[in-house]
Amino acid sequence: MADDKSGREKQARNADKRQRVRDIAAELERWDETEPEIDTAALAEFDSDLDSLDFPATGAEIVGRIGDREVEAADSMYTVEELVPETDALTFDSPSTLRVRVQRPTVAAAMKRVVEASEQLSSTDLSESQREAYEKTFRALKAIDADDDDEGIQAISDWIVDWIRDEEILPGSRAVRRQAAKFCRSNGYEIQNDNWLGI
Incomplete structure (x- = not known):
């Protein structure tokens, strides 16, 4: 493909199309998931703790900053440290990706x-x-x-x-x-x- 304006536009359209296909596949995959174990309302205080983090953030950064923060599930309490790997190899791009992790x-x-x-x-x-x-x-x-x-x-x-x-x-x-x-x-x-x- 030529490196000109039309070539770059075509590449951008193709990338956009691939992203839409991935988004649809991810949505279809979520249809058969079990319901989250932690109610969204129970995460309200947790959300305020997320404001203290800069995203993207590694698992080690998250555990270091809010690892002792507790979240309540239906049957027990968990700390963030029990749910997030303390590693630099795993990065959370946004608060929502961390929230999804903690909900299960x-x-x-x-x-x-x-x-x-x-x-x-x-x-x-x-x-x-x-x-x-x-x-x-x-x-x-x-x-x-x-x-x-x-x-x-x-x-x-x-x-x-x-x-x-x-x-x-x-x-x-x-x-x-x-x-x-x-x-x-x-x-x-x-x-x-x-x-x-x-x-």
């Missing part, structure tokens, strides 16, 4: 463990796409066993952390999904073939 404390706590375990690997970084796939697996487990103390999320986060420690590499997202499906089937949870875990 069970998934956030599991992802914190995985991200911090992956920091121990010297040769591999946890990519954004792999992190998203792990998180999608945790959300699918939350949707399946929402009433059972989140055993699935705990079991799979343990499995990933053990894998990282023993193998010294990250498990593939397909292997994580397969392990999650195995857990569900062995515990009597039905998985549809069109489900994320129907692998």
Whole structure:
């Protein structure tokens, strides 16, 4: 493509089109998510704490500034430090991305463990796409066993952390999904073939 005005305009249109496709795909993906565990009204005080942060902010910056701040879920209290990985490798672009993380404390706590375990690997970084796939697996487990103390999320986060420690590499997202499906089937949870875990 020529580097002239029409070429740049075409590139901009193509980039805009790709972004719209990604936004639509993300919206469709959210349709089957479980409801957030923390009510938006309960986050009002938390939102005032976000004003003290400059975004984008790393997980380490967030934990350093508001890590001891508590947020109340339906069944317990969590601190921000329990939900956000204390690392410079993970960046939150805006207050809304941090708010989304905190609204799903069970998934956030599991992802914190995985991200911090992956920091121990010297040769591999946890990519954004792999992190998203792990998180999608945790959300699918939350949707399946929402009433059972989140055993699935705990079991799979343990499995990933053990894998990282023993193998010294990250498990593939397909292997994580397969392990999650195995857990569900062995515990009597039905998985549809069109489900994320129907692998």
